[in-house]
Amino acid sequence: MLVAEPDPLRHHGDVEARGMLDLAVNVYDGTRPPWLDDALRGSLDAVGAYPDPSAARTAVAAHHGRAEGEVLVTAGAAEAFTLVARLRSWRRPVVVHPQFTEPHAALAQAGHEVTPVVLPEPFALDPALLPEDADLVMIGNPTNPTGVLHPADLLAGLRRPGRLVVVDEAFMDCVPGEPESLAGVPLDGLLVLRSLTKHWGIPGIRAGYVVGGPAVIADLARAQTPWSVGTTAVAAVVACTSVEAGREARRRAELIRDWREHLEKGLADLGIPHLPSAASFVLARVGDGVHARLRASGIAVRRADTFPGLDGSWIRIAVRPPDTTDLLLAGLAGSAG
Numbered sequence: 224m225l226v227a228e229p230d231p232l233r234h235h236g237d238v239e240a241r242g243m244l245d246l247a248v249n250v251y252d253g254t255r256p257p258w259l260d261d262a263l264r265g266s267l268d269a270v271g272a273y274p275d276p277s278a279a280r281t282a283v284a285a286h287h288g289r290a291e292g293e294v295l296v297t298a299g300a301a302e303a304f305t306l307v308a309r310l311r312s313w314r315r316p317v318v319v320h321p322q323f324t325e326p327h328a329a330l331a332q333a334g335h336e337v338t339p340v341v342l343p344e345p346f347a348l349d350p351a352l353l354p355e356d357a358d359l360v361m362i363g364n365p366t367n368p369t370g371v372l373h374p375a376d377l378l379a380g381l382r383r384p385g386r387l388v389v390v391d392e393a394f395m396d397c398v399p400g401e402p403e404s405l406a407g408v409p410l411d412g413l414l415v416l417r418s419l420t421k422h423w424g425i426p427g428i429r430a431g432y433v434v435g436g437p438a439v440i441a442d443l444a445r446a447q448t449p450w451s452v453g454t455t456a457v458a459a460v461v462a463c464t465s466v467e468a469g470r471e472a473r474r475r476a477e478l479i480r481d482w483r484e485h486l487e488k489g490l491a492d493l494g495i496p497h498l499p500s501a502a503s504f505v506l507a508r509v510g511d512g513v514h515a516r517l518r519a520s521g522i523a524v525r526r527a528d529t530f531p532g533l534d535g536s537w538i539r540i541a542v543r544p545p546d547t548t549d550l551l552l553a554g555l556a557g558s559a560g
Contacts, residue, residue: 231529232328237426243523246541246551249367249394249503251424251479256471259423259462266458276452279460283432286464287407292437295444296460298451299429300393300418301325306433306443307361307389307414308333316359320531321346321369323391326361327531341532345498348373350381363391364403368530368539370500375403382412387439393418393431394502399476406434414439419463421503422475430456430463479503483542489552503542509555511535516558522551 239247276296284291297303308316308329318327320341330337340352346369353360360381365372381388392415395404406415414435420426430452433443462468486505490497497507506527514526514535527537540551 230328232324232331234324234526234529239518239525240523243518244521244547244550245523246543246547247523247525247539248426249541250421250426251475251503252541252543252547253424253475253478255424256468258465258467259425259459262458262462263425263428263455266455270454272454274450274452274454274457276457276460279432279452279457279464282461282464283434286469287434289407289409289434290437293409293434293440295433295440295447296452296457297416297431297433297447298453298456299420299431300391300416301329301431302429302447302451303416303431303433303443304329304361305333306446307359307387308335309446310387310439310442311358313359315354315357317353317357317361319348319353319360319362319366321366321527321533322361322363322530323367323393324530326389326391330361339531345369346371346532348377350377353381355383358385359387359389361389361391363393364405365394365398365500365502367391367394367502368504368506368525368527368533368537369498370502370504370506371498372398372403372501375405375408379405379408379410379413382410384412387412387414389414389416391416393421396422396472397476397479397503398501399473399480409436411436419459422472423459423463425459428456428459429453430459432460479542482544482548485545486540486542486548486551489548490555493552493555495555505540505542506533507538507540508536509538509558513555513558514538517551517554520554520558522554524551 279296283294304326317338418431525539527533528535
């Protein structure tokens, strides 16, 4: 029997974290707010009926100042990538790397030949690298795993007649105030994807959404599997786009910033090259073999060689509270050489 080789584009940090000290998964390291747990538990009373995403759509529209016809609620950002991949017979889809690999994998799975545009270090976007005939451009902001926050105007400027620009803002809520977000900016030829699983610590509940022009949103909705967004996910979207959630989201973003500064200072003290990050992770060049040595000591960080444009000398480190970060830093100090 033939056994398929693992697809490196489908390698994710949760596989690395099992049974280890987890600095591989980019999920907020803290308890869920009581109001979110109340909403999740309360949703169980309604699971005897088929799910209806309309309340979540209304909540997202109000949150971003968009019309309801400009919002599609999805089973996490992963479903949105698949819907975009199957939206059209893309002639030249471009994925800007290094970035989260699921958009590339979804396009390949849908039968498209992807044109990768691999940015050179320090991985800032140069629009001149994009082929003019690209009819689909997918990019993260802030980008996973580099942590680069691209200017909103630069991304909006990628639009062309006949081109769809898809911006994955799964980690935008890590940025206090979200100054470079395009989710509230109605622009032709632009789709913005958001995920609620990381910032709110609910990866087991597939909750996300897409905002964009009403025509493309309607096309995506027609391709969506019926009832793909469950009742509990609907409740999560409503809760996490409330005014109360907005205040907590800002507090978490500021705490992540403080934790990240502690990590970055520790890496600098050890002389480990790393990229300034705007997200809940830091990309560091620790050298070949360090990832394996950390694993041998019970510490999980995300290998980076599955991201196009990176190799085994890089790791992605999830931001954690200082006590946990210090355990990693001690492990890095002991794994040198």
